[in-house]
Amino acid sequence: MQMTWRWYGINNDDITLDHIRQIPGVTGIVWSLHDKVAGEVWEEERIKETMDHIRSKGFNGDVVESVNIHDDIKLGNENRDKYIDIYIDTIRKLAKEGVKVICYNFMPVFDWTRTDLYKELEDGSNALFYEKALVEGINPKEIADRILEGAGDKTMPGWEPERLNKLEELFEKYKDIDEDKLFENLKYFLERIIPVCEEVDVKMAIHPDDPPWPIFGLPRVIRSRDHIKKFLGLVDSPYNGLTLCTGSLGPGQASEIPSIVREFGDRIHFAHIRNVRVYENGDFIEVSHRAQDGNVDVVEVVKAYHEMDFKGYVRPDHGRHLWGEEKTCRPGYGLYDRALGIMYMWGIWDTLEKERAAK
Ligand code: CS2
Numbered sequence: 001m002q003m004t005w006r007w008y009g010i011n012n013d014d015i016t017l018d019h020i021r022q023i024p025g026v027t028g029i030v031w032s033l034h035d036k037v038a039g040e041v042w043e044e045e046r047i048k049e050t051m052d053h054i055r056s057k058g059f060n061g062d063v064v065e066s067v068n069i070h071d072d073i074k075l076g077n078e079n080r081d082k083y084i085d086i087y088i089d090t091i092r093k094l095a096k097e098g099v100k101v102i103c104y105n106f107m108p109v110f111d112w113t114r115t116d117l118y119k120e121l122e123d124g125s126n127a128l129f130y131e132k133a134l135v136e137g138i139n140p141k142e143i144a145d146r147i148l149e150g151a152g153d154k155t156m157p158g159w160e161p162e163r164l165n166k167l168e169e170l171f172e173k174y175k176d177i178d179e180d181k182l183f184e185n186l187k188y189f190l191e192r193i194i195p196v197c198e199e200v201d202v203k204m205a206i207h208p209d210d211p212p213w214p215i216f217g218l219p220r221v222i223r224s225r226d227h228i229k230k231f232l233g234l235v236d237s238p239y240n241g242l243t244l245c246t247g248s249l250g251p252g253q254a255s256e257i258p259s260i261v262r263e264f265g266d267r268i269h270f271a272h273i274r275n276v277r278v279y280e281n282g283d284f285i286e287v288s289h290r291a292q293d294g295n296v297d298v299v300e301v302v303k304a305y306h307e308m309d310f311k312g313y314v315r316p317d318h319g320r321h322l323w324g325e326e327k328t329c330r331p332g333y334g335l336y337d338r339a340l341g342i343m344y345m346w347g348i349w350d351t352l353e354k355e356r357a358a359k
Pocket residue numbers: 065066103104105111112157158207210245272317332
């Protein structure tokens with residue numbers, strides 16, 4: 001596995017590449033042009049500038065997370081071809097600079113959703129929390145306001161204020177889009193982009209929906225083993241692959257994740273690994289990577305990747321906020337817990353490597 005770290009860019013992240021260099025075994029930086037809204041053109045100079053900076057510190061910039069998809073593509077309306085052309089242009093430009101994997105998601109309107117960004121855990125740290133009943137009864141605008149308020153002056157991918165200001169309009173457009181229709185629109189998108197990816201050798205890696213169930217009446221299509229199977233069949237090419245996120249799938253089916261990894265391993269290009277604790281009423285909170293701390297058995301997950309000799313990219317996904325860092329860090333993206341998570345994953349991986357060598 002190639003260990004990576006999600007970094008938000010020059011002047012957009014308190015954690016610098018010099019900090020990241022001190023975390024053992026991190027070879028790649030997962031990046032994006034975070035000021036770009038979905039559907040905007042990515043300029044070659046900006047891509048090159050970021051890649052050069054990442055490389056100047058000894059890292060690769062092989063993975064981009066994310067190039068976001070314009071809602072008109074998800075809606076399948078008359079503007080979609082224009083936005084798919086722009087997406088293809090970005091794929092080609094990223095390929096030219098050496099990018100290998102693009103992570104994206106196909107969630108209508110919202111990216112990941114939480115009700116509380118700083119919920120306190122027993123140990124005094126705090127983390128992202130989801131209260132199921134609250135989301136079932138609340139107006140989506142209120143959730144958006146909570147998230148934006150919690151993020152303060154930090155940009156939050158998927159929660160762009162420009163877009164959220166038009167929430168009612170957006171919801172109106174989605175009213176006739178059900179799961180089948182969304183799959184159809186996803187297929188249309190893939191059929192246009194995957195041939196280009198094959199030509200320029202860039203792998204697409206869709207991220208599961210978070211939480212893995214429909215919210216606010218919006219369909220969600222990447223949320224279980226069966227949905228993943230269907231997705232991979234839409235265009236059966238290794239370039240049409242997955243970002244397998246244990247944290248996103250966790251609240252729905254934590255115990256099945258190791259078998260999902262084994263089943264779809266050859267189509268997983270990027271692994272997000274983290275743990276969640278799921279309560280009986282469906283609420284969940286993000287916890288440390290340690291298997292005992294939550295419902296995702298991270299030891300079994302890493303074992304599954306090791307068995308298949310996984311050569312793809314891995315990153316710790318979210319972390320708890322530790323030692324007061326919530327005052328400065330982007331929610332879910334502090335330094336300490338993600339670094340601890342990396343050491344946990346290496347501990348498992350290196351032990352398995354030694355065992356294998358001794359056999
Ligand atoms: C990420 C997602 O922070 C996170 O939860 O895992 O926002 C992810 O980047 C997107 O869904 C992928 O497009």
